[in-house]
Amino acid sequence: MSINFNEIKIGNEYDRKELSAMWGYASHQAISRGVITPANSNIIVFFVTKIKQDNQTQYNDIIDEGNLYWEGEEKHGSDYRIVNSTDNKDIIHLFYREIHHTSFVYYGQIRLDHYKIHKDKPSFFVFKLIEVK
Numbered sequence: 823m824s825i826n827f828n829e830i831k832i833g834n835e836y837d838r839k840e841l842s843a844m845w846g847y848a849s850h851q852a853i854s855r856g857v858i859t860p861a862n863s864n865i866i867v868f869f870v871t872k873i874k875q876d877n878q879t880q881y882n883d884i885i886d887e888g889n890l891y892w893e894g895e896e897k898h899g900s901d902y903r904i905v906n907s908t909d910n911k912d913i914i915h916l917f918y919r920e921i922h923h924t925s926f927v928y929y930g931q932i933r934l935d936h937y938k939i940h941k942d943k944p945s946f947f948v949f950k951l952i953e954v955k
Contacts, residue, residue, distance in 0.1 A: 825860050825867070827915065832953050835925035836917065838869070857900045866900070866907060866914045868892070868932070873921040881944060885918060888951050890932055893944035901945050907934055914949070929953075 825845045830836065838850040847853060858867045870883045870892065881893040894901050907914055914933070917926035930953035937947045 825863065825865055830928050832928055832930040835927055837925045841917075857895065857904075859900065859903060864910065864912045866903065866912050868914065868916045868918075869926060870916065870918045871922050872919070875922045878922075885929075885951070889935070890916060890918070890929075890947075890949040890951065892947045892949065894947060896944055898939075898941075898945060901939060904934060904947060905937060905939070916949070916951070 829844060830841075838853055842848075842850040842853050845853075852858075853867070853869070856869050856871075858869070859865070860867075868890075870890070872884055874880055879896055883890070883892045885891075894904070903910075903912070904914070906912075913931055916929040916932045918929055919926045929951055932949040932951055935948045935950050937945060939945045
């Protein structure tokens with residue numbers, strides 16, 4: 823599967839069904855997680871929701887003054903891939919929405935600024951928005 827961002831524009835809204843079709847996935851379930859890391863790719867894609875459904879883990883994720891303040895996954899599955907993203911030349915893309923069940927806005931690429939890895943709770947990351955619209 824080859825994910826590209828040729829047709830995706832900063833500031834435009836997209837939902838997972840639309841993106842999965844653009845990227846050639848059979849279903850939007852393939853990109854239903856908060857962090858996706860397509861196989862054989864240097865791309866990391868974040869799908870971040872500020873106000874989550876009540877039955878979901880209530881991560882504290884916000885955009886403020888050109889930064890994304892983000893709590894990593896509870897099980898820490900992508901922490902070290904993200905921490906090593908610069909050294910590995912991974913490119914992180916951000917889709918963000920204010921509230922669940924709405925479309926995501928594409929914010930473009932983000933760059934890890936600093937982080938704190940935790941073992942007993944989600945790790946904490948701060949990313950710089952590279953292309954702000």
